[in-house]
Amino acid sequence: MELNIIEFKNCALLHIEGRIDSYSASRVDSTLNQLVEDGQYNLLFDMQDVTYISSSGMLTLVNWQKKLQQKSRGEIALATIPELVLSSFELAGFDQLFKIYSNSDLAMESFGKGKHG
């Protein structure tokens, strides 16, 4: 799994390439932990190059969504999810827990000021 982060004023954009499984989920978890510690509470995942997500990968995102929403600090949103990967979210019922966008620009606008805000 490759993970790249671009931090903006109002959100962080995380681009993930490859698999989010039991092996890589811990890296996603520690990355989110660091971002939240640094005060980034709006986290947008660009999922277009994700080839697979397991239940542990989804639960990592769900647990962070829970933490962020409980404190009303922010939220995780998902953009450009491939159809097969989305089918896993739907099977688990997790698609209901995230705002899902067809492109990441739209998603960033929803976080306030867009890319350059």
Next chain:
Amino acid sequence: MAKQTFPGNYKSLESISRFIINQAEEAKFTPQEVYAIQTAVDEACANIIDHAYGGEDKGLIEIKVNEVKDGLRIVIYDKGEPFDPDEVPEPDITSPLEIRKERGLGIFFMRKLMDKVIFEFSQSKGNTLTLVKYKGG
């Protein structure tokens, strides 16, 4: 028949998926079915590491794949603790986020995505998990 043995650790999961994807593609499943089979096997193997072995690098995972009439049979062996799926409650996927239970999702996926899911245990062989997927099933 194809057979391969992997170390029981999370790093193996990607190699296991590659092995399974190749077998499922050779058997001419649709991309949706290949993804479903990949998911079921990945969840099964993650469960073996987490629950049967109780951690990484405690034992091996052996996988045999057979073509059967209109489908594929995948048998996964481990030598970990007996795994009783009935002890794992089925997740309530409609429950609100704040009370969402985390366990049991792997088995839930296997049962939703495959046509047969059979857990067996014997003292000599350990755990045997048989997954069958039929084309168009």
